[in-house]
Each structure stands twice: as C-alpha cells, then as structure tokens.
Amino acid sequence: MGEPGLAQLIDGRALARQLDEETRKGVSDRVALGLAVPGLAVVLVGQDPASEVYVAHKIKACARVGITSYEHRLPAETSQDALLTLIARLNIDSTVHGILVQVPLPAHIDAAVILGAINPAKDVDGFHPVNVGRLSTGTGGLVPCTPLGVMRMLDTIVDDLTGMNAVVIGKSNIVGKPIAMLLLEREATVTVTHIETRGLPEIARQADIIIAAAGAPRLVRGFWVKEGAILIDVGITRLARDGGREQLVGDIAFDEVQHAKAVTPVPGGVGPMTIACLLSNTLKAAQNAEGQLP
Ligand code: GUN
Numbered sequence: 001m002g003e004p005g006l007a008q009l010i011d012g013r014a015l016a017r018q019l020d021e022e023t024r025k026g027v028s029d030r031v032a033l034g035l036a037v038p039g040l041a042v043v044l045v046g047q048d049p050a051s052e053v054y055v056a057h058k059i060k061a062c063a064r065v066g067i068t069s070y071e072h073r074l075p076a077e078t079s080q081d082a083l084l085t086l087i088a089r090l091n092i093d094s095t096v097h098g099i100l101v102q103v104p105l106p107a108h109i110d111a112a113v114i115l116g117a118i119n120p121a122k123d124v125d126g127f128h129p130v131n132v133g134r135l136s137t138g139t140g141g142l143v144p145c146t147p148l149g150v151m152r153m154l155d156t157i158v159d160d161l162t163g164m165n166a167v168v169i170g171k172s173n174i175v176g177k178p179i180a181m182l183l184l185e186r187e188a189t190v191t192v193t194h195i196e197t198r199g200l201p202e203i204a205r206q207a208d209i210i211i212a213a214a215g216a217p218r219l220v221r222g223f224w225v226k227e228g229a230i231l232i233d234v235g236i237t238r239l240a241r242d243g244g245r246e247q248l249v250g251d252i253a254f255d256e257v258q259h260a261k262a263v264t265p266v267p268g269g270v271g272p273m274t275i276a277c278l279l280s281n282t283l284k285a286a287q288n289a290e291g292q293l294p
Helices: 012-032 049-065 080-091 111-117 129-137 145-155 176-185 200-205 270-289
Strands: 039-045 068-074 098-101 165-169 189-193 209-212 230-233 237-240 246-249
Touching: 012 049, 012 145, 012 270, 039 049, 039 080, 039 270, 049 068, 049 270, 068 080, 080 098, 080 111, 098 270, 129 176, 145 176, 145 230, 145 270, 165 176, 165 200, 176 189, 176 209, 189 200
Parallel strands: 039 068, 039 098, 165 189, 165 209, 209 230
Antiparallel strands: 237 246
16 A cells, blocks of 8 residues: 555556466466467567567567567568568467567558458457457457556456446557457446547546546646546656656656556556566467467
C-alpha cells in the first residue's frame, strides 16, 4: 500500500518479472515433456528508431524465459510481395509458434494486408481480423499484448470490475479498442473517448478507471481525475529536454494525480507488461499448436 494521501504505484517491472517467471516455468515444463521450445519470429522493416528499441527489448526478453527468437531485419525498401513471401514461409515453419511484424511499416506497405496474412494461430500480437473478431465476440483467440498487460495490472488493484465506470482515452486498434472489449467482457461500463471527444475532462471525472492511451503527453490533468480513481497510463512520448537528454512522458500528469487510488508510472508501468504478455502469448501459441489449451 502507498502512504496515506499518496496514490499507490502499480509497479509494471515487478509484475512483469512475476509473469516472466510463470512463462519461464511453462517453457521448461514443455522441454521436460519433450515438446518443442516455443519460437518467436520478429520482423522489422526499416530503421524507425523507436521500433529498433522495442524489437531489441523483445528479442532480449525471449532469451530470459527460454523462448527462441528469430530476428528478420529487412531494409526499408523491401517490397510488400517480399514481406508476404517471408510471412508465408514463417506461417508453415513448425519451429515458429509466434510471428510479430513490428508496426508502423514503411508507407509503401499496406499494414492491413500484411497483418491479415499472418496465420491467426501464430498472431501473438492479436492484430489479425480473426483474433479481433474473437475478442469482440468473447470466443477466445490471441489477445493484443498491451491490453492484456493493462488488465493484469488492474487485477492487482481491484477484484471485480462489474459495473465500474471505465473511461478509455484513445481508439487505436492496438490499445484503445481491444481494451474496451476486455473491460466489457468483465462487465465494466465502458466509455471509449479520444482526442476529439467533446467535454473529455468532465467525462474523465466520472471514471472509476481511466485508461489513457491517446499518445498525448500530460493530457490527463489532476482536475480530470476523481478521488480514488485507478489510472493506467499507456502513453509514452519521447520529449527532447534542455541539455539534449530525452525524457519519457506519459499521457497522465503524474505529479497532479496523487489523489488517485493507484497509478502506473512511465516508464516502468505498462511497457514492461506488454513485453511479458508477448512472451506469454508465444507460450500459449505453442501450447495451442499441440492442442493442449491451458
Ligand atoms: N508497435 C507499437 N506497439 C506494437 C506492438 O505491440 N506490436 C507490434 N507488432 N508493433 C507495435
């Protein structure tokens, strides 16, 4: 518990370590049974600096839990057809249980075509329309990693979301929309908003739970937050500071929200949980491949 009058910090690094431990055990149990080591193919096209950092973290994380990673780095000018050929190969490669194509992709490649070409059973990002459909109908499938991480963080603060007022800020396919689906599945009352929403501060002030995922630094101010609300900050923006060092800033004005019940920090909040959930999705995909659903 936090000190009286201070919001409790939800420690994403500690929770990610816990989840990694579960995944590591799941992987070693498989190996002990003589089953395949889970394999994750990570595809990066071009040299977007943020994507380079994320992909490096994902590859390192695989090694920590005993998952084999296969890195495919392709030049920015790679054609859509060449990328489709690689995906077709990975789809039928039995050592590859998960396929992740880092987005954004270069402008000449249609991301929807690429993500739709991944075998849904290997779609550890949960971006394929089949998995999106399964999530929105509550019929299983692989669920996007950041939303999974957000739900695990919420679960450490509150047992039962039934009837709670959750306000999601952001409507992306990767975060906002799938989080809304997961919250609905848990019987929360969900309001999905975004940067163009009128009267956003008043809507946010009604929330028991705010999920800030708009990519707008310090959007959620202290006066937007009611006493005792639970705050999950998915935003992460790199701001150049005086002196050249960059600073990572979330979507929530962290220093103004100590009247909340709990808040995730940036960095060290949702980010580490996203990667831990990618690893657990890869283990799940490997288990599904043998028909041994958890
Ligand atoms: N780019 C930003 N977040 C993600 C993610 O979760 N998965 C992939 N593949 N690309 C991303």
